[in-house]
Amino acid sequence: RVVVGTKVDQNHVNWVTAYNMLTGIRFTVSRTNAKVDRDLTDADFDARHKFSFDITGNELTPSAKYDFKFKDYAPWVFRHLRSNFRLDPADYLMSLTSKYILSELGSPGKSGSFFYFSRDYKYIIKTIHHAEHKFLRKILRDYYNHVKANPNTLLSQFYGLHRVKIPYGRKIHFVVMNNLFPPHRDIHRTFDLKGSTIGREFREEDLEKNPRATLKDLNWLNRNLHLEFGPTKKRAFIEQMKRDVTLLRKLKIMDYSLLVGIHDLERGNEENLRDKTLKVFQPGGEAAEEPLPTPLMRTPSKLENARKAKELRQMIKNQKPIPMDQSTSKMPDEMEDDGRGGLYFYSDDGGFRATHEDDRPGEVIYYLGIIDCLTHYGFIKRAEHFFKGFSNPESQISAIPPERYGDRFVRFISAITKSREKAEQEKNGEGID
Template structure:
């Protein structure tokens, strides 16, 4: 039985009763969403409007076209399309409150097929990102200086990229497409779109749309970014909360999986790692999330370590104690070009 569910997230192994499900929904409602809502007056407001207009245009244009297998000509920097979005609107674009901007869409047929491969409905995709609700801007979890946006329903993450990162993604896109098509349980990040915005009076913004790795009905109590190394791999924060990104040396307890699940998981990690190696990607990590059925209110680093040393979390069956989530490998959040 496959241990993954839709979206590359490991299945929850407990809490299947109605009572457990009610408790899970209550927990979700109590969780404060991370990030800052981008409303009028926010520094990223015009950029958000441009993103939403461009994505709505892209998806609306490509979706009615009859689906076909991708060709070699669908890949690469030449498989891109431009569109001008003047403030007053045009024959093809609506009027809008942002300044004039140019929109560039990379490899639209490839990403259309990827969205369908990942079972992303086009209408749901547009509503999530381009609906009436504002996106949320997150503080950057890495050293790249990238800006992150999150859809209000938490399903999609948008990350700004450097030009060199776009070039790497375009170079590896044919092999990435084949990999995720071959291995439906891949833990590698799911990419849904690659775009560029050029405001008339500003700099270019390149960005990729990805699946949010922690979009789940369950509350994620602990998050770990694991590289398999020890140098500098512990958090320096004193206060630990649910949004703290913990590292390798902070993970000092074990998970027990059913043998078949463990074998499948390790096999997929090895397969994905070999793929990243073949693409000359060196700096990547595994993002792991943990949900506690009876969460401890752990605030300080010291109490976190004491409690985690005393406990061993078990994932065995539907009578188990925790839910273990191994979302998509977020290597593009950590890749160094």
């Protein structure tokens, strides 16, 4: 399959940052998970712990390659969140382990965030603005309660919130979250849908040089596409989306979107096996092509991985520090379907398969979720105020109040969710419901 992103190795400009992020995550996650599980307390939601890493190490932190400071936020809350999302602690650590761990999804989009994939493509690290970081901490309890009450939520699954800082460098805040797209299946089309039509079009002419670009609402409508779910799946999907949006409205969040990746089962993965280029994606931007780099390391076998996983579990149990350079993570093509622990919308090979009006399975698998949900209305308003002087039309239209944003979103997504048969019927003017 196509390798997405640029490999972050020692020669990469962000190598030190990436290395420090992973070292910090590994240390803090194994530290928390080594303890006996317990119920959350109020204090857990505000908790933060600061660690200093250096080359020599001390009684608290192991030695690291570089000097840096790492801050871990609400570790117990995230431990419970990970367990709610059915992540296996050893598996999580394995994915975020090893030397050539990450690939970077292009450089900053509009927001300036960086995206990194874990080596096995299961997890995404997204750098976030300080305002988003503060906001996530503020809403953490609401988010947690929502996830508890809605195990099948479509919202981004947050697994950790951290901060890293190198000497004389700036503070970098980041979250670890689920990659909605599967490591082992090719995504043939990607859409980022907000329910707005103004400015929501990717120039079709540009698809030629960037065939994997993320398309938007107008491209969806122009192609007369639908989220093809028969009655059973449609009901479940819309019900969950409404519950999720109710929370977002309440928390005055906006600017989020439904990310939809479509895997066409008939096309399968075949064409990618022939694809020998590395696609470098920039969120919302152009894509470049680079020749595939030569593999930097041997890919561990399944057996090796199983053995390493067992070792890691043992280490967590024994509270042993985890060695830094273990390259245990699996490559996408040797992974079986992980099914995300049976979570409803991720249960068809990691996604949600289309169905017909009679609930028969359909021809595509959708990989979908509500992303970019840390933008508070107040933040947008301030940005808009700032931009007003430049009369930026985009900022004006996006700044509709969160209630209206949410309603428009639900209306749009509901309207495009219908089986192939239903869509056909309506086109012919028969029984519209």
